[in-house]
Amino acid sequence: MSDKTDLLGRLSAAGVSIWLDDLSRERLQSGNLDELIRDKHVVGVTTNPTIFATALADGESYNEQVRELAARGASLEEAVRELTTADVRHACDKFRDVWQATDGVDGRVSIEVDPRLAKDCDATVAEALDLWKAVDRPNLLVKIPATEEGIPAITRTLAEGVSVNVTLIFSVERYRLVMDAYLAGLEQAKANGHDLRSIHSVASFFVSRVDSEVDKRLDAIGTDDAVALKGKAALANARLAYAAFQEVFAGERFAALAADGGRPQRPLWASTGVKNPDYPDTLYVDQLVVADTVNTMPEKTLHAVADHGRITGDAFVDTVTGTADAAGEVYAALERVGIDVTDVYLALENEGVDKFEKSWTELLETVQGQLDAAEK
Template sequence: MTEHSVMTDPLQALTAAGVSIWLDDLSRDRLTSGSLATLVRDRYVVGVTTNPTIFTAAITRSDAYTPQIRDLAVRGVDVTEALRVLTATDVRAACDVLRPVFDTTDGVDGRVSIEVDPRLADDTEATISAAQALWRLVGRPNLYIKIPATKPSIPAIAACLAQGISVNVTLIFSLTRYDEVLQAFLDGLLAAHRAGHDVSRIGSVASFFVSRVDTEIDRRLHQIGTREAAALRGAAGIANARIAYAHYERMLASPQWLALAALGAHPQRPLWASTSVKDPAYPDTRYVVDLVAPGVVNTMPEGTLQAVADHGVIPEDSIRGYYAGAQRVLVRLAAVGVDYRDVVQTLEDQAVTAFTASWDRLSHQVAAALHDPVPAFGRTVPHA
């Protein structure tokens, strides 16, 4: 690679600006083909996120899982345990691929996330128990347990952190809910310290969803139908995330955080999720290039990653200095009749429902495969 190409590499520029690039995808095929290792080596990827929809696609579209499913069937494993084992196997292997990154970044990056059963989103104790079980099952220090930021799960986030479990808080849409997540993080780390855990070894990110906010608000703006409403299309998702970063900066200045930082704790970084563009009228890199600031994570599907690598123009910072404009967007949305609180609650409910539906669909297909000596899943499609 020449000096010129290094200097003009958008992914390197994004990394240099302080953004950690994570891949929003995982599959057995990606692991066995070496695709993930290649992205880590050549595309500045330093972490991986998964979710129920990703695993549904991975398992049902490939025959790579067939031998393990046959083994689980012989052992008489039920479908719930089979799903835990199948997904944990992939995540454990991905943790091993990312372990050198974890070691060289002092545990900041090199992380891989696995989500608790989304059907538990309204059950605090069941979420804690599921998180504990996944933490033990995967058995890697660079694991993140994903817990949704539903109201009943906020105490579970603090409880898991207090036990030394690293947590990726997912499905955050609301700024108010994000403040609750930040407080749960601070409370959990303080409890962990009091319990004798080394807080420098406990990690956390807060996954703030972006493009889905635009999808829902743009739909409402279209229904309103005024010129003022049309002028706000595509502005909400980025504005919401930029204000979230201001809340993150406020947390970093709080006495509670400063006391934890003195103990060696790492901050709970904002993670931009849902970064693929849903509306083809928008640039395909917008949820990356418009959300650049130090100390954030951007998790992308491979298509978005490749788009950024191909034609992304990376600014030094596209968040700080934009707070006033972002606040004005929310004020203008309210003025034209968009109910922010209803939007973010709708999005949270939809996301939990969608992930639950994915998990139920996968459960039915794996249950059938456990009773079929040749599971009828799709043929392997190797990653490039």
């Protein structure tokens, strides 16, 4: 076990892979990412359109590449593709040693398909394969949203031997479809002659956004019973998801794939930055400590955990396994006070896709402005 003062080390030793939910060229060039890998047990990175929009809007480190793109008359779409894949490729190279040391489990960097394609299965698959080829690194994960149209796209992408990070998962029901899509993808990949040992996947289960949406509705209901349930939905949801993960990957269908080198699709706790200041800022890390998972954190949350995370006990304290019954009771109570759980998940999915589409538009506008400025 890691030193008691090394809270991130203890989290890692408990079987939780620590990934950073951010990437920028400044972070890559300044040595910041190297420092986080060396000192903070960071073994992977996730990105999304919002992260790239922020990075390109704030950073001057892209100027040289933008001038080069403008000089050769690159289109806006080409410029965005080259700017983002360059960062991801560079990050993949920084994590190459981690990737090798963990037999491909960690050392992963994620890049998301254009969010405007979330409702188009064929276009999502084509974009995923293009991104895989453009980055050209074995430790890449291509992010595909778990929309209804995204589910078959997951299977088809995996069938081509491409590793996938399934994103925007909010409900356990949808998560079960994601796991089924993963198993089907491995089965097809095997039939297509791919080495299953080289195919990896995580399922990004969003956490804090569930509390944000449910708490808002509980406040609107306003009864004592309703208010008493605030801050409980997200953790209960994640714990039910982990129980589903244990069930599926202990089953016969996966066992047959595992015999051929297939890997479990690990749950990834996403959206772990706490949005309600009344809650502990490490809540969605401390309370989701369980082996065979990933927790991708904003840097602020990462430092908070390093400073005062409640990774308690001299030995590993599992805060998830065996909690499914209690988590189910939370959801029964939510329904009794009038929360339409299905509507919550639908609203969150639609909001998630919409946010990323808006961020993508901001990214396009930022890059267009930079290209225009470089041409003057």
